[in-house]
Amino acid sequence: MWQLGRGCVIIRLKGRNLERLLNALRGEGVALSRITRLSADEMRLSMPAKDFKKIRRHANKLRCKAHIEQRSGAPFVARRAIKRPVLWIGCLVAFAALALCSTRIWVIRIEGNTRVAEATIQRALTQHGLHIGAARPKRTFDALADAVAAYDERIAWVGLKLSGVCLTVSVLEAEYDMLAIDPTLPCNVVAVKDGVLTKILTLEGVTSFKVGDYVKAGDLLISGTVTLPDVEEPMRVHARGVVKANVYYFSEYAQSLVGSERLATGATAAYRRVEICGLTLSESDAPFADYEIENLSRTLLRVPFLPITVWEGRYCEMAELPTELSIPEAAELALVAAENGAMLRVPSDAAITQKTSDWFVADGLVIATCAVVTEESIGLTEELSY
């Protein structure tokens, strides 16, 4: 490879003292390669182009003839290329085109959007001169980003980053509640869960409940229909307020004293797997429906260029076998299951104020109960029907 970089020639030598010529060149420090004997008095070899003059000098002394069969390498390519002006003009045009193209946007990557369609964002970008093939913007990116964000009210923020010819548009969408009712429409606030009221603050509308009252799901907590004294026709308002209540979550779990555990039955069978370069070539079939592989050992076969690995072990049959549980063990299992059952129903934003659990034995079963008390908002706005 380095020879190609510095230029090399393939020489054909003819004469009777070719070995002496090789030794003479060796003495001069010439690196010869690919020496092939063609006939009793002919040889072909490759050598650096710069050392060709040395061969001439020795060849004359030893009555040998040398002529160049082939020239290769960078110096010869450069010498040929220098005589081709069209090639240089082509290179120049290609570089100019590359330089021109690198000043434009060729890839637009949009990320972070879920509700706003990519086409909408692209329209917004196009409106502000950012499209595929467009020149790099002269305005600052912050101003452009603000302009793009203002295109659609669902877009809260837009970030623009130009990396080479790739424009990355990061979109942050505005959060809004799909179920929210227009604040100008009249509505009621109703309870979505059963509970004991801990706080009721009416901002608009009227309520007939007070703190400590027990409410059921669906009860009208704050009414949007207000009747003013001396007015016959009731007024309809957008009922608003803060309604918090203690909500109770109960769960029960019965644990039998006879449990089950996944254990080995004692039945075994041989296991073998052959891998080549990490890919499984063959694997012995499992004789059991449920099993585990034990005593796995690895053997690496020393085959050149082919790393074969053999895994050997044994299949152990596994089955769910009955086991006797003590009462404390069964109680522990039952308590965990009951607590999980209750906690799974508690909303993530609810504040847990109390949690109690207990267990008892009845009819050969350990029964655990768990009660979780939370304080959470239970009011839901409901549009008034006319």
Added chain:
Amino acid sequence: MKGKLLNKMVSSLKLPPEIDLRLPKLTMYGRGELLIENHRGVLCYSDEELKFLTEYGIVTIRGGNLELLEFSMERASIRGRIDGWTYGDDKRCGN
């Protein structure tokens, strides 16, 4: 004198013998390639036989389709079917 001194030094210091630059070293890769280092030149070169002069005698390499891949001051690399190599003193070619 100089060679003897170097030999003594190499053996007394328990250095690897490659330290002695005159010592020919032959490395064979399978049957198709042979590298000879610290040679003093080629005496004969044909398709079936190659003879190299070394400090310790003449190394004859026999085989078929022999080709000198590389030939420089210190080393020569031979490719082809190599049947064997021997040390000797016979400088004649074609034996």
